[in-house]
Amino acid sequence: MDYYKIDSGGNSTPEEPKGQLVPQETKGTVEAFTVRVEDAGKTFALIASQGAAITLPAVVNGFKVRFAVGRAFATASWVITIPTSVGYGGSIVNRVLVPASAENTITLVAGSATIGDYIDFEVSPAAVAGGYMYSISGNFAQAGAATFTVV
Secondary structure: OOEEEEOOOOOEEEEOOOOOOEEOOEEEEOOOEEOOHHHOOOEEEEOOOOOOEEEOOOOOOOOEEEEEEOOOOOOOOEEEEOOOOOEEEEEEEOOEEEEEEEEOEEEEOOOOOOOOOEEEEEEEEOOOOOOEEEEEEEEEOOOOOEEEEOO
């Protein structure tokens, strides 16, 4: 496996396996962006000092992506948007299941989400409009660190 070191600007450089390295399929993220279908299987490390907007692609069967908090952020939340309200599942937040049912906006709350928190999105067939859903799962250490809403 190739290893890359990611700097605070989200730039990666090849490295030999030593110290704090990130596998090639992980991308450091410091600004707003739209996830592409080609990004399937990637982990995005959220390493900015403040959050931004992230837009997921329309549902495509088998698409899967993870967002992991890689740096504390206190001034703005990360807001992940699904193009339609097909987000189901939920996450464990402070040892409590926070459910998601027909949601389209997931917020990783500034000042509450901590390094190591993560959220996964996986498209799978479902008995919903369009026939597919984003199955959401994740784990957050502190209460209020993640919310699920329809906007």
